[in-house]
Every structure is written in C-alpha cells, then in structure tokens.
Amino acid sequence: MSLNSSNNLTIALDVMGGDQGPLVTIPSAIMAIQQQPNLHLILCGNEDVITATLNQHGISKDCLAKHKQLSLCSTTQIVSMEDKPSYAMRNKKNSSMRKALDLVHEGKAQACVSAGNTGALFSMAHFVLKTLPGVERPALISALPTHDNEKHVFMLDLGANVFCDSHVLYQFGVMGSVLAEQVDGISKPRIALLNMGEEAIKGSDHIKLAALELSQNREINYIGFIEGSDIFANKADVIVCDGFVGNVALKTCEGVARLVYHRSKAIFTQNLFSKLLSFLLTPSFKKLFKTMNPDQYNGASLIGLRGIVVKSHGNANSKAFFAAILEAIKEVERQVPEKIKSTLERGLSAN
Amino acid sequence: MSLNSSNNLTIALDVMGGDQGPLVTIPSAIMAIQQQPNLHLILCGNEDVITATLNQHGISKDCLAKHKQLSLCSTTQIVSMEDKPSYAMRNKKNSSMRKALDLVHEGKAQACVSAGNTGALFSMAHFVLKTLPGVERPALISALPTHDNEKHVFMLDLGANVFCDSHVLYQFGVMGSVLAEQVDGISKPRIALLNMGEEAIKGSDHIKLAALELSQNREINYIGFIEGSDIFANKADVIVCDGFVGNVALKTCEGVARLVYHRSKAIFTQNLFSKLLSFLLTPSFKKLFKTMNPDQYNGASLIGLRGIVVKSHGNANSKAFFAAILEAIKEVERQVPEKIKSTLERGLSAN
Numbered sequence: 001m002s003l004n005s006s007n008n009l010t011i012a013l014d015v016m017g018g019d020q021g022p023l024v025t026i027p028s029a030i031m032a033i034q035q036q037p038n039l040h041l042i043l044c045g046n047e048d049v050i051t052a053t054l055n056q057h058g059i060s061k062d063c064l065a066k067h068k069q070l071s072l073c074s075t076t077q078i079v080s081m082e083d084k085p086s087y088a089m090r091n092k093k094n095s096s097m098r099k100a101l102d103l104v105h106e107g108k109a110q111a112c113v114s115a116g117n118t119g120a121l122f123s124m125a126h127f128v129l130k131t132l133p134g135v136e137r138p139a140l141i142s143a144l145p146t147h148d149n150e151k152h153v154f155m156l157d158l159g160a161n162v163f164c165d166s167h168v169l170y171q172f173g174v175m176g177s178v179l180a181e182q183v184d185g186i187s188k189p190r191i192a193l194l195n196m197g198e199e200a201i202k203g204s205d206h207i208k209l210a211a212l213e214l215s216q217n218r219e220i221n222y223i224g225f226i227e228g229s230d231i232f233a234n235k236a237d238v239i240v241c242d243g244f245v246g247n248v249a250l251k252t253c254e255g256v257a258r259l260v261y262h263r264s265k266a267i268f269t270q271n272l273f274s275k276l277l278s279f280l281l282t283p284s285f286k287k288l289f290k291t292m293n294p295d296q297y298n299g300a301s302l303i304g305l306r307g308i309v310v311k312s313h314g315n316a317n318s319k320a321f322f323a324a325i326l327e328a329i330k331e332v333e334r335q336v337p338e339k340i341k342s343t344l345e346r347g348l349s350a351n
Numbered sequence: 352m353s354l355n356s357s358n359n360l361t362i363a364l365d366v367m368g369g370d371q372g373p374l375v376t377i378p379s380a381i382m383a384i385q386q387q388p389n390l391h392l393i394l395c396g397n398e399d400v401i402t403a404t405l406n407q408h409g410i411s412k413d414c415l416a417k418h419k420q421l422s423l424c425s426t427t428q429i430v431s432m433e434d435k436p437s438y439a440m441r442n443k444k445n446s447s448m449r450k451a452l453d454l455v456h457e458g459k460a461q462a463c464v465s466a467g468n469t470g471a472l473f474s475m476a477h478f479v480l481k482t483l484p485g486v487e488r489p490a491l492i493s494a495l496p497t498h499d500n501e502k503h504v505f506m507l508d509l510g511a512n513v514f515c516d517s518h519v520l521y522q523f524g525v526m527g528s529v530l531a532e533q534v535d536g537i538s539k540p541r542i543a544l545l546n547m548g549e550e551a552i553k554g555s556d557h558i559k560l561a562a563l564e565l566s567q568n569r570e571i572n573y574i575g576f577i578e579g580s581d582i583f584a585n586k587a588d589v590i591v592c593d594g595f596v597g598n599v600a601l602k603t604c605e606g607v608a609r610l611v612y613h614r615s616k617a618i619f620t621q622n623l624f625s626k627l628l629s630f631l632l633t634p635s636f637k638k639l640f641k642t643m644n645p646d647q648y649n650g651a652s653l654i655g656l657r658g659i660v661v662k663s664h665g666n667a668n669s670k671a672f673f674a675a676i677l678e679a680i681k682e683v684e685r686q687v688p689e690k691i692k693s694t695l696e697r698g699l700s701a702n
Contacts (some may be wrong), residue, residue, distance in 0.1 A: 146612045159547055162555045196510055196598045204513045204595065228602030232610040241599070244555065248545045248596050251601045252577030256607040259583040262498045 012100035012109035015045030017116025028321035033069040088120035104307040111308035111328040134344035138304035146234040159247035166209030176238035182334035193238035195225035299324030361449035363460035366396035368467025379672035384420040398425040439471035450528040461681040462659035485695035489655035497585040512599035517560030529587035531683035543587035546576035650675030
C-alpha cells in the first residue's frame with residue numbers, strides 16, 4: 001500500500017460496503033477524483049476485485065500504482081449487512097470497513113465513507129476513533145427535505161443510540177448546530193427538540209432538561225419543542241431526538257411515502273382516462289417519491305467522533321455514493337469535529 | 352336532568368368539546384339516534400346552547416323533555432383546548448367533559464365520547480374511571496390506513512403516556528389484541544412491537560422484555576418487532592409502542608402527508624398542461640390525502656379503563672364525530688373493558 005499523503009485532502013473509502021460494493025463505489029470514486037483535482041482516495045477492499053473493476057474503467061494495475069489521486073489498501077474481509085456489530089468488531093479486523101476507519105485514526109486519511117452495515121460501522125467507528133472531548137455519544141445525522149425545495153432540515157440521532165439522557169441530547173443540539181452552520185453555511189441555525197407537543201410542559205423530564213441546557217448556551221439558537229407534524233415544515237434547521245425516536249420517525253416517513261405511492265397508483269388506474277394521465281405524470285411523480293424517501297435522500301454522518309465518518313445508504317447508486325464523498329470533503333474542509341469540540345468547550349466554560 | 356335508563360345503550364356526549372362544539376356534536380348526535388333506534392344519548396353541556404342548537408334541527412325544548420333517545424345533562428364549564436390537564440382536573444369539575452365521564456363512572460352511561468382537549472380527557476378519565484385490574488396505564492389507540500384499502504392497523508399508545516416499561520407495553524399488546532378481535536372481528540390479531548429493527552437483538556431492554564412477555568401469553572398472536580417503514584404494510588393488526596414514540600410516529604405521518612401534498616401541488620402547477628391535469632385529478636387526490644392524515648382518520652379510544660371513552664379529533668366534522676359515536680357503541684356491545692380484564696387475568700394465571 002502506498003499512501004499519497006502529499007495531497008491536501010485524503011479520504012478512505014470502504015469499497016466493499018453497500019449492496020453492490022465496488023460496482024457502485026468505484027465509479028463514484030472516479031467521478032470524485034475527476035471533479036476534485038486535490039482529492040486523494042484510498043480504496044480499501046479486495047485487491048483483485050478493485051483492480052479488475054478499475055480496469056473496466058480504463059485504469060490498469062500499473063496506472064493505479066502510479067496514480068496521484070488513487071491508492072489501494074488491500075483487505076481480506078468484508079463486513080456483511082447481516083453481521084452483528086459485536087461480531088464484526090471482534091472478527092472483522094481486516095475488513096475494508098475497519099481499515100478505512102483505521103486510516104482515519106492513524107491520520108493517513110481525514111475522513112472515511114462507507115455504504116456498509118450501519119450498526120457495525122457505528123460500533124467500529126466509536127471504538128476506533130473515540131468520541132471528542134465533551135461528547136458522550138456520537139450520533140447519526142442526516143438532511144431531510146422540507147416544504148421549501150431549496151432548504152433541508154438536519155435531524156439527529158437517527159438510530160445510533162437507543163436512549164439518550166438530557167446531556168447527550170444537549171450535545172446533539174450543539175453538534176447539529178455546528179454541522180448546519182459549517183456544512184450548509186446557515187448562520188445561527190434554528191435548533192429544536194422533537195417532542196409530543198410544542199408546550200413547555202410536554203414530554204419527559206430529560207427532554208425538558210435538555211431544553212434548559214440548550215437555552216443556556218448563548219452560541220445555540222434554541223427555538224423550543226417541535227412536533228412530528230412540523231419536521232418538514234422548515235420551522236427548524238436542526239431537529240434533535242434520541243436514536244430510537246429518530247429511527248422510528250425516519251422509517252415512518254419511508255412507510256408513508258410508500259403508502260402514498262401505492263394509493264396514488266390506485267387512483268391512476270381507476271379507468272382508461274386516469275391511466276392515460278398516469279402515463280403522462282409518472283416521471284414527475286417518480287421523482288417526487290424518490291425525494292420523499294428520506295432514507296435515500298443522501299448520506300448520513302456519524303458526528304461527535306475524533307474523525308469524520310460518512311454513511312451512504314446500503315442501496316445507494318453511484319450518484320448517491322458520490323454525494324456522500326462530497327459530504328465528507330465538506331466536513332474535512334470546514335473542520336467539523338474541531339468546531340464541535342470548541343463549541344462544546346465554550347458552552348461548558350460559559351455555564 | 353332526566354336520564355332515560357330504560358334503553359339498552361346509553362352514551363354520554365361531551366357536546367361542548369372540539370373546535371366547533373355543538374355545531375358539530377349535535378348534528379352527529381341526531382344522525383346517531385336516527386340510525387340506532389335503541390340508542391340513548393345524554394347531551395352534556397350548556398343548556399341554552401344545546402336547546403338552541405337542537406331547535407335549529409327541529410327539536411324544541413318541549414320535544415327534548417319528552418324525547419326517548421335524547422336527554423340533557425346541564426353543565427356550566429367548558430374545558431378549553433388550552434387548559435392544562437392538571438388545571439382542568441382541579442377547576443373544571445362542572446365541565447361537559449367531566450360530567451360525561453362522571454355519568455360513565457356512575458353507571459348512568461356505558462360510554463363517553465368527546466372531541467375535547469386530549470390531555471385533559473386522558474387525565475380526567477384516568478382519575479374518574481380508574482384502570483382495570485391488571486392494567487397499570489390506559490392507552491390511546493387508533494386505526495391507521497394500510498396498503499390494503501379494506502384493512503387498517505391499530506396502533507397504541509399514541510401519546511397518553513410518555514414512557515412505558517416492559518410490563519405496560521405487554522398490557523398494551525393484550526389490550527390492542529382484544530380491541531382488534533372484538534371491534535374488527537379479526538381472529539388472532541397479529542401483534543407487533545415497534546422497534547428500530549426487526550432483529551431480536553435490536554432496541555432497548557424494556558422492549559425485549561415486553562417481547563418475551565407477549566410471546567409467553569398463548570392467547571396473544573405475537574409476531575415480533577416491526578419497523579416504522581412497515582406500519583402501513585399490513586404486516587400486523589396491532590402495533591405497540593410507548594406514547595412518545597407513537598405520538599411522534601403519528602404526527603410524522605401527518606407531516607409527510609402535508610409534504611407530499613405540497614410537492615404534488617408543485618408538480619401540478621409546472622405548466623399549463625399539468626395545471627389542466629391538476630383540475631381533473633384534484634378530487635381524487637384530496638380524498639387520498641384526507642385518508643392519509645391518520646390524525647383525522649377516525650376517533651381514538653382510551654383503553655384500559657373501567658369504562659369506554661372515545662376521543663374524536665378536535666377539528667372533527669359531524670361525520671367524524673358520528674363515526675366516534677359508532678365506535679363507542681361497538682365497544683359497548685362487544686364489552687371491550689370486560690374482555691381486556693379477563694384476557695389479562697388468564698395471561699397472568701397461565702404464567
């Protein structure tokens with residue numbers, strides 16, 4: 001393995017992750033280096049498979065050895081979608097996923113991108129990279145669509161943690177605020193806590209305590225509680241909840257989108273006339289339902305760690321995995337982990 | 352007040368509850384007595400307002416006094432949508448909501464129907480009626496649409512309780528199973544627990560424990576964990592979760608439905624041609640999105656109490672409030688509380 005560390009920007013890719021592995025990740029890698037001349041990608045995975053796939057895209061083995069933007073990190077194992085996190089942690093130390101994370105930990109890459117098993121990636125990333133000072137638990141954060149086509153809303157935690165106490169929710173608020181500000185350039189992002197109602201008396205004690213903590217940090221623009229019905233209403237830039245609730249909300253969105261799609265199809269096949277309309281409208285509606293599936297909207301980031309980890313969807317296509325690489329680049333350039341650390345430290349010293 | 356207890360079926364209505372109060376509840380009451388000759392309704396609320404509204408529908412004060420299916424329970428207070436539950440409990444003892452519940456408690460009515468403040472109704476109902484033996488917490492349950500037009504899925508708890516331990520979730524499973532079997536006539540309803548994943552290792556300890564308890568009750572057809580994405584997929588007849596998660600999931604559905612509606616409208620107004628299509632398709636789509644809003648899908652029931660309480664949506668129209676009265680009748684006829692009690696007792700003695 002030769003690591004070209006002369007480039008400014010080095011990202012480790014878990015080439016074998018995701019439902020289609022290299023068939024998706026390699027084309028995305030090529031798109032990324034073509035678009036970003038200062039980008040260096042370390043391709044972690046099975047050497048034979050990677051070289052064969054690169055060859056199909058006109059990059060021979062010799063060419064790879066001399067390539068300024070690509071290098072290979074040969075691994076022998078793959079974390080499957082079925083592997084339990086604990087099993088993967090113990091038994092998949094030479095997997096493409098683990099090696100990509102190791103490279104970040106060793107300072108040889110500034111970020112890791114994977115479309116692999118979320119639970120395993122989360123556990124390994126937590127174990128290998130550790131959390132930032134002041135962060136108890138890392139969180140999975142993603143951008144969801146809003147009524148405004150031009151804007152999205154970040155939501156965390158989307159399933160990395162089952163239960164989160166008030167202080168963890170507070171930290172998530174700070175982490176989300178930094179990400180929205182740095183990656184999306186939103187000045188003073190509006191931070192809200194997902195709750196059963198908007199009134200201050202609603203919800204559990206730990207949510208009320210988290211609200212108090214967030215409102216006491218002057219750097220955070222905490223706007224209060226938000227209900228599930230307003231997630232997409234562009235009322236907040238960041239919505240904070242525990243991983244169980246976030247996961248259920250995200251997957252419920254997917255379920256509703258499927259139900260609407262199913263029922264719309266029924267409308268379109270009522271009679272010959274509506275079938276004709278369906279033919280004419282289908283492309284627009286397909287596009288709509290694709291955007292509506294937040295699970296595939298784009299990649300998610302694991303934040304709160306001493307390193308950048310971006311998770312692409314398991315069945316991401318090349319365009320989606322490419323978007324995840326671009327997300328990682330943004331987080332590297334804006335130094336998201338460093339800024340989370342300093343914002344938390346300032347919040348602590350102010351109280 | 353004269354209570355006509357010679358009828359078989361007596362239901363107390365909180366006439367003043369809901370955004371439009373008597374303007375909605377009175378027409379529903381008239382529809383109900385016309386459809387159900389053995390039904391007796393006790394109208395709880397402001398006497399002047401009720402008699403005036405009835406008068407508009409051709410029922411004079413004299414006529415009411417002699418009416419075989421309607422009687423009046425005069426009250427002086429109204430629980431507003433803004434009243435905190437604790438405030439309503441202490442200070443609204445002569446409200447239409449409280450009196451309707453008192454009538455159930457006193458055995459003068461077999462069920463209560465209200466479109467009023469959910470939190471206040473829940474607290475008052477819990478206080479006045481008390482839970483059934485073996486039930487720690489009552490739950491809010493409602494039917495949601497599924498991919499199959501002919502079938503729906505019951506979900507509980509939808510927000511009555513913030514947190515529920517394993518045994519409470521188990522009781523919810525039993526309660527939901529009885530309701531689905533008795534009200535919908537489903538033999539061996541499929542009971543699932545809402546979780547972060549379908550695998551047995553997922554989720555919190557209390558969910559795993561609830562799964563164990565449910566699987567040990569032979570009368571319950573427990574089918575395992577279900578994810579948010581499958582709520583509407585007709586994979587289960589009853590989905591169990593705590594009130595916080597249920598409330599967020601339900602309201603997220605509402606949020607997604609609004610987002611889809613918003614985005615669909617954008618598709619329809621892209622150009623003159625799609626505007627024309629919109630004109631032709633709008634009625635079908637309006638109907639679709641109405642069904643898609645589970646919050647207004649139909650009434651919800653508070654189950655687990657020593658009495659039947661059906662909650663209609665705050666902005667229910669006459670048809671929806673009428674549906675809530677029919678739901679209450681069904682629960683009375685099928686003796687839902689008695690059956691929950693006996694199913695829990697048999698579960699207890701079998702373990």
